[in-house]
Amino acid sequence: MDWLGRIAKLRQWTSGGTRAPHKPLLLLHALGRFQQDADSELRYSAVEKDLQSLLTEYGPPNRTTPAYPFHHLVSDGVWEVRTDHGHGSPGTGVRVLRETGATGRLAPELRTALRGEPELLGRMARLLLDLHFPPSLHSELCEAVGLELEPAETGHLVPARRQRDRRMRELVLTAYEYRCAFCGYDGRIGTVPVGLEAAHVRWWAFDGPDDVDNGLCLCSLHHKLFDKGVLGVDDGHRILVSQHFVGHSPAAREHVVALAGRPLIGPQPGAHPVAADHRAWHTSQVFHGTPRPATAA
Template sequence: MPSSTTLQHAIENITIWRKGEQRAPHKPLLLLYVLSQYQRGHARMFDYASEIRDELHSLLERFGPQRRQYRPDMPFWRLKGDGFWELHNSEQCSTQGSRQPPGKELELCHVAGGFDEPHFALLNRNKKLINTLAHQILEAHFPESIQEELAEEMGFDLQQIRKERDPHFRQQVLRAYNYECAICGFNMRHDNTSVALEAAHIKWKQHGGPCEIPNGLALCAIHHKAFDKGSIGLDEDMRIQVSPAVNGGGIVGRLFWDFDGKQIGLPQGKDCYPKESYIEWHKREVFRT
């Protein structure tokens, strides 16, 4: 009989595709979507063609790294090797050895997937476990601003999701950037307290980015969210890049396109400048071209 602890451990140790420092949030996004549907009372199994393919494709487009194509079929099939996921009708697919069938076969064979019966029963007995698992997945794979967006979209408990950010990292980064947004110069204070000014990780800490000044930027809340979403980025000369996907009139032009191609505000000491390898990671794995 599985326990909450063993399920948390299994999800912590799901096999993630690795190639260098590339992001692969396929399984985490699939699990978040499935957990959100269980929270709404969905049955145990999900039909791949009608319930998973399009939803997961959309999540990968919006929250995954930019790729030529997105493969929602891959995590749906491969989760079965992680100890808690079950597939129905998979035996009808033309698999050879460890290779998975083409996504079209999952549709034609009406393959369905979901948590196996013991783990699904565990979730039904302990409803709070769904939020606990969602929090665990979000914290392990996404930065804070994206955690909150996903939690809100999928209906998870934001009070449980929110965690205290590292105050030491924030203090160091804001001080290095003279308590101003590196992009727009926003520096509002309420008495002696900075308002809506945050320390952003260039390379996400979930992917090995350290909590140190060369991996940080002082950004206002708007530009922090845009930086984590890939709406803005930096080139090798510390110039601001705006994604061609950014659109909107009036204030959007002033907040984004007016800064396109301009150099960010930099710290006094060059040892505090953003590190080139972190900028390159963000450009490759987060920024949307």
């Protein structure tokens, strides 16, 4: 059985690059539980809160429910659901899943394969991460679902139809003159930049190209906040800060809240700025909530 192939082809609703990571998040959670206890089952009423937290933090901005993947993942052949009445999911309704004592777990054949090939779990988890989330979120997502993975290269797990362009980082950092586009940070050790990264505006996992007009040079902090939807970029190439972000310390105010409405730093003349369609994708699929008003100078 080609389990990696099944994971790569999960049926997901999609339209125009819309994110729908419901099934991948449930699978990552289930793999984490399997790693801790191979015989465990996930009772919907017990894990609903945890699954909702994952969807809220790592899913798209629109409201959603964990009942959807709990039911629909069965059709992909990697998941099974039982209730107090027997085998089979009772539907997608939150109430019916609770009232029937619905429990879910990885399909029997998959559990057997994972027991017989221990490295398969890590390969499946890394494939899910590579296909649905940017690298900046992988470590904390594993921590959130209780997965412990050995360090490994993940590029070979991504379907061969696309390969990352290793030149992108240098091209983007050069375009922004090795300065964070949000705060201007430009740290180096000798001649080597440290803490600067090339961020995809439209995520690579969602067909974002490895082009300068889909990139921003960001410091590590602002890259993480950009990928978490705390920060964004508007049509005027000014910084958006989500009203959902809360930080009362002087550091939080200075490094995040005070960015609201500031123009991006760069790119240098002759380099392509972030393309409008990539900005629009990030605003609709990643940025959370309403932007804060621009702060006074």
